[in-house]
Amino acid sequence: MADMEGYIAIDVPSLATLFFESEERAVRLVRTDEGGFVEMTKVEIDAILNDLDHSFPVRPEQSSNQIVNPNDQARIGSVRVGNPVPAPAPDCIAGRGSSEVC
Numbered sequence: 001m002a003d004m005e006g007y008i009a010i011d012v013p014s015l016a017t018l019f020f021e022s023e024e025r026a027v028r029l030v031r032t033d034e035g036g037f038v039e040m041t042k043v044e045i046d047a048i049l050n051d052l053d054h055s056f057p058v059r060p061e062q063s064s065n066q067i068v069n070p071n072d073q074a075r076i077g078s079v080r081v082g083n084p085v086p087a088p089a090p091d092c093i094a095g096r097g098s099s100e101v102c
Helices: 012-021 042-052
Strands: 006-009 030-033 036-039 055-060 065-068 075-079
Touching: 012 042
Parallel strands: none
Antiparallel strands: 006 055, 030 036, 055 065, 065 075
């Protein structure tokens, strides 16, 4: 995607299955309400899934790929593909690293 425009799409039917049809309902969406969290209603989740049910153009820019709204071409996000930042060594994570920079 670094040199050419592409598209990104969300698997909305699979998300809907996770939210509404899964026996264990391990995945839930919440929103803040009076300083706490409450589970979103089916109507609220359906509205979000409807907004995600498109193929979104991805436009390459200098350091990232910009996701744009297919209706008005406004930037709505970004995605980075490939070359992930390497994870720190296990000693660095636990705080047991030597004096070298982790």
